[in-house]
Amino acid sequence: MRHKDIYLAPLLEAALIAVIALGGWVSHSPLVFASLGPTAFELIETPERPSARPYNIIAGNIIAIGAAFFALWLTGARGVPSVSSAGVPGLRVWAAVLAAMLTVFGTLLLKATQPAALSTTLLISLGVMQTLKDAGLILMAILLMTAMGEPIRLWRQRDRQRAQ
Template sequence: MTIDDDLSAGINVTLHFVFLGMLAWVSGQPLLFPSLGPSAYLMATGEQPRAQGAYHIIGGHTIAMVCGLLAYLLVGDGLVVTDVFDGAVPLSSEVGRLAISALLAMVLTTVAMLKSGTNHAAACATTLIVGLGLMSTVLDGLIIVVSVALLVGFHDLAVERVQDRYGVEPEDAR
């Protein structure tokens, strides 16, 4: 039995986020964050050789986390984008520092991913999450890497089996 690619991708994304959502709920840790969405989408919609797979996904997010943390500690330390923009005024030094932190995080991440061949564009959201102070501690960085590894591991161990058994693997990678 096979089903429509669009529906199968929806089923696969559901499996990924039920798993991580339950882990986040049970642990009380931020195992769900915005950049996991594009990564789960890539895995759910079929094999993308330049952006999918453990090396690309885990490696890309790890590089992004390290580069974002480095940029944040160098330029934006102590600031959180939601707080800064809550009371921001034009030309504030806080907004300027976060803008530079984001720029530095993106440049470092882009160069490092290209040099390492990880090429996982979704990780660019991770570097901004970290560089803008949303998840910018060493513990947060560890949570990011563990969460990404759990997502990839769950995909490889469980979602792939469901795809094979029930015919819900997209035939046309997007």
């Protein structure tokens, strides 16, 4: 790891999260959620990985959203209480398992692997964010993260190639 990365990477990742969090604060919408952390990490710290490319981030999360909603429908878990400190209802377990399996299958099939997409599928299948409005907010935040992060990812990738 280069010395400047110790300072630059945390600042860049924090900036990506901050812009989206501020957007959520201003719009009173939950634009910040678990999938964005690993996505910011990949964009900044592993820019050369295929999973950090826009196609993988966007397609992977779209697949995750679809897989989670399909799993909720198939298991009937949508009306079951979401995960809480009291536990995980059985139908939510099956919805999460099915959603994760379908997400991995879909991302592999479409060459859109994206580890953070599994966070997205769990957010939905476990009932944390399971409405169509939530799905739209997730997609909007993913698109914002990708649009802001892609120029930084390309710059980091070129910078690393020059340093080798």
